[in-house]
Amino acid sequence: MYQLIKKDLLMQKKTLMFALLYLIFFTFAIAKNEPIGLTIGIMIVTYMLALGSASLEEKNDSDIMLLSLPIKKKSIVLSKYLSVYIIATVVFLFNYLFYLVVHTFSIPLEILPITYVGFAGAIIAVTIFSSISFPLIFKLGYAKSRIINLVLFFGLVFLSAPVTEAINKNENLAVKQWLQKLVYESSNIEKTLVIVLPLFAILMISYKLSLTFYTKREF
Amino acid sequence: MEKILQLENVSKSFKGFSLKNISFSLERGYIMGFIGPNGAGKSTTIKLMMNLLKKDSGVIKIFGLDHVQHEIPIKERIGFVYDSNHFYEELTVQEMKNMVRPFYKNWAEGLFQQYVKEFNLPLKKQIKHLSKGMKMKFSLAIALSHHAELLIMDEPTSGLDPLIRHELLEILQGLMEDENKSVFFSTHITSDLDKIADYITFIDNGETVLSKTKDELLEEYCIVKGNKEQLHKIDRGVFVGINENHYGFEALSNRKMDVLRNFGDSVLIEKPTLEDIMIFSTRRNDNHVSTY
Structure with missing residues (x-):
């Protein structure tokens, strides 16, 4: 499993450099949009790398090689899901590193604040994205699912900021009241039940779908 | 004698092409040449053997085991060389080998290094910068470095110059000194097999035309x-x-x-x-x- 995740990153050496530049750009360019800025920054870079490896795999027609090795299809599918969380965590740590550097050396730059809400948002976002994208990729391949994935991705990215803003401004919105109640009045167990469990269920359904599609797919 | 590879009435249908009741078997210690014109169904048969395609009907046994039920243990004991490169072109030879190595329980690093020397493989070079011949040799080095008992090769010589083709055939001949190994070699360049094959299976238009020992064939x-x-x-x-x-x-x-x-x-x-x-x-x- 570790080898499969490692090769996803190794074969994207050039993209990793771009990813770092994107990261620096997001850290400073969207510094004002806290905490959604951190969420968007982590999500975009993670998504770029996750889809990047799928694209290179298709370019090399490497499923034929991978599936000729003694590797279980389950390991291949699971490694894709795990790699998303590993990438997201590394991206977060980079953000944190920039934050520390700017603060430690009192550099006069406005930087993306590091918040748990921002990171949690990113984890929720990458979970939703990978839960939608991976089954499509395992079923149709990268190229055929690309348009659907891009529409979903940009749709959600561009909608996330105005939707958050709308929720912030409108005090009477039922969703906002429910969210406020959840954040300020609910216990940790309730929060977990409401957010983590449905998310986990989505992830599990997505993983099972991906595995079924990949097992049935012919090369 | 032990049948290392066995296909019985294997069929698979696509739009516009069907593989119909393909049957043949290969015994341990021999080389089978799998011949047929382009589009005859050679690659489809190999993909069915490797479970990259799902058969519609029939039986495929490798080492006497069902190829789907025992897929992973079978693949531990198989080496494969395909007609084109399917390794990650962005990785170096060393990185690719390091990725593949942990999946084989019987990986023999010393043997791999021996092939690296013999084939002059540049470990630090990205696979995309290797010539077609070098890519094939790298694929062969990987296939031969985990004590595979069956080598499955799909048109490994296609697009290679005569010198490298000759080199490959010599390697295969050398390999057959170990009586435990078998080779299944598909090609449309039949002259490759005149020297090395023990068995010939010939398919055309998705059907088995013949499957015999080469000596029987030349006798009849x-x-x-x-x-x-x-x-x-x-x-x-x-x-x-x-x-x-x-x-x-x-x-x-x-x-x-x-x-x-x-x-x-x-x-x-x-x-x-x-x-x-x-x-x-x-x-x-x-x-x-x-x-x-």
């Missing part, structure tokens, strides 16, 4: 050459295919003894090459007029 088949008058006296039923021209004919027969008995010295009888067998058999009985 012959090329018959004669003039036009002789052709009129001959029962054409003894021929698999005939090539007629203004001056005479050339034909392939799979009944060498009948030909010898009936025509004796009146016609010229020659030993066929695998290419002759493939060409005449795929033309079937269409009388082909040559242009000389």
